[in-house]
Amino acid sequence: MENGTNPDPLARLGWDDDWARRWATFRSGHPEEHLLPARVVRVHRGACDVETPLGPQRVATPAGHLVPDPTTGDWVGLLLDDPQGVRAVGVLPRRTVLARASVTGRSAEHRLAANVDTVVVAIGAESRTTVGRVERFLALAWNSGATPVVALTKCDLLPGDELDETLARVRGDAVGVDVVPVRQDDPSTVEALRDRLRGTVILLGSSGAGKSTLANLLLGEERFAVGAVRSVDGKGRHTTVTRELVPVPGGLVLVDTPGLRSLGVGELGGALGTTFADVEDVAVDCRFSDCSHTSEPGCAVLAAIESGVFDRRRLDSLRKLEREQAWFASRTDARLAADRRREWKKLVKANRNRYS
Ligand SMILES: Nc1nc2c(ncn2[C@@H]2O[C@H](COP(=O)(O)OP(=O)(O)OP(=O)(O)O)[C@@H](O)[C@H]2O)c(=O)[nH]1
Ligand SMILES: [Mg+2]
Ligand SMILES: [Zn+2]
The missing domain is CATH 2.40.50.140 (Nucleic acid-binding proteins)
Known part of the structure; x- marks a missing residue:
């Protein structure tokens, strides 16, 4: 050393x-x-x-x-x-960078954390997650270089059959990713999650999803404040307000985060393909290589949806993310160009007397 x-x-x-x-x-x-x-x-x-x-x-x-x-x-x-x-x-040069598109005016990326190895996406079993929510978190995770795991939290709040249904739906959205059902009152579920964690672990998810509760359970102490959820709309109140890194006895390092209200996808690049591996796998069989999977003859994706291989929701999510990504890219370019123009004007102004 x-x-x-x-x-x-x-x-x-x-x-x-x-x-x-x-x-x-x-x-x-x-x-x-x-x-x-x-x-x-x-x-x-x-x-x-x-x-x-x-x-x-x-x-x-x-x-x-x-x-x-x-x-x-x-x-x-x-x-x-x-x-x-x-x-x-x-x-030091980073191993991974977790970033999202800025939600405020500027289109610079907003970095959430560096050198994360595992991203735990916390989804409340009782919450009605909107289409694409899980996929967005997963795309963000894949794009960072870290490995995602989904924790379906608060499983005690759903009756058995509804829980099975919810698990199946989330597993359908999180292709290729482990989905672990957890509940606060059952330590064995937390250990099942711990088995899938490695290195530096960040907890992401909506406010009130139970991230800090999970962090405390993994830590074995009440280190992070846990908040009550407003019962009317089930939305959390942002109990956690800062990102904080805490070592866990036994080797893991945890980062608890405030709930992400709005999640821009930024420039996801290849991450879309990883998150939608099932769609991409099928799409190679489309007759046309530039098939948009809307109404083309010989479209393997539409055929797969027709025969129930995957849900239409997945295709809709993919489309939505692709559109958002294209928009983000154009916005970045426009802003960079504007920034460059401003810089140039300043330079010209400063050197006016020298060169005119
Ligand atoms: N019934 C039940 N409630 C839970 C469970 N896990 C968390 N909760 C409750 O959910 C609420 C929100 O939990 P938090 O851990 O504060 O959620 P959070 O994701 O950290 O929220 P923010 O810090 O606002 O982003 C609290 O009232 C917790 O007690 C669970 O397994 N079962
Ligand atoms: Mg919290
Ligand atoms: Zn197609």
């Missing part, structure tokens, strides 16, 4: 052989002497809370000071003996 640090406190934070290799490479680009790896557990405006083998620290991270901007889950190199105090000198 570099700098004689004890490996155990690092392993607790998700450090593994791959990080040791990345650290060695990072180190070779930073000849500073007393560098210590640290993991970002919380991000504030202009500062980050990090965990180090020597304990927690707060480091100032003014905008633009580090590239990229550190996000929850990042590993950074800390310089300990700088006269101005503890300072981060760089962000």
Whole structure:
């Protein structure tokens, strides 16, 4: 281990052989002497809370000071003996990045977390999930490089036959992904979920889906605040308001998150194909290679829907995500072009006297 640090406190934070290799490479680009790896557990405006083998620290991270901007889950190199105090000198290359399209005006991606290995998508068994909701979370997860698992939470709230129906429906939406039914009052269900988790685990889902409840059960302590759901509409109140990374005894690292109200898909690229692998598999048999699966003769997808291989809902979801993705891409291009134009105008203005 570099700098004689004890490996155990690092392993607790998700450090593994791959990080040791990345650290060695990072180190070779930073000849500073007393560098210590640290993991970002919380991000504030202009500062980050990090965990180090020597304990927690707060480091100032003014905008633009580090590239990229550190996000929850990042590993950074800390310089300990700088006269101005503890300072981060760089962000280690990320293994995965979980990001969604921004929901505010700017179309820059909004990063949720870095270096996540498993994404737990929490879906309340009692909630009427809208078409495409599960698929969106899964596409987001696949696109990040992490492996998704669906936790169907609050299974105690449905009678047996309805639960079977709901499980079947969610499994139909989450092709190729494990769907684990869990309930707060049955520890064996939580262990069944734990068996599918690896490395750094983020909990995603709507507000009130039971993410913090699950996080506490996995942790074995009441660490995260759990909120009451408004009974009228079943919508949560956003009990959790920040993203926070917490080590779990036994090796996992957990990130609890606030419920995602609106989920932009961003640029999903190949992730759509992974999420809709069943549709894509069938689509290779369409007569026309550019088949839109609407009314073409010899369309294998329509035939598959006709014969019940999968639901029309899946095709509708795929269409919706594709449209959204196309829109996002065009918006990004337009904004980038506008940004470039502004930059150029500034340059021209600043240099007017020199070149005219
Ligand atoms: N009956 C039942 N209720 C549950 C279960 N899990 C969670 N709940 C309840 O659901 C409500 C919301 O739980 P939270 O864990 O706060 O949900 P959350 O997803 O963290 O919500 P936000 O932090 O707002 O995003 C609380 O009242 C929990 O007690 C369960 O297995 N069964
Ligand atoms: Mg919560
Ligand atoms: Zn077709």
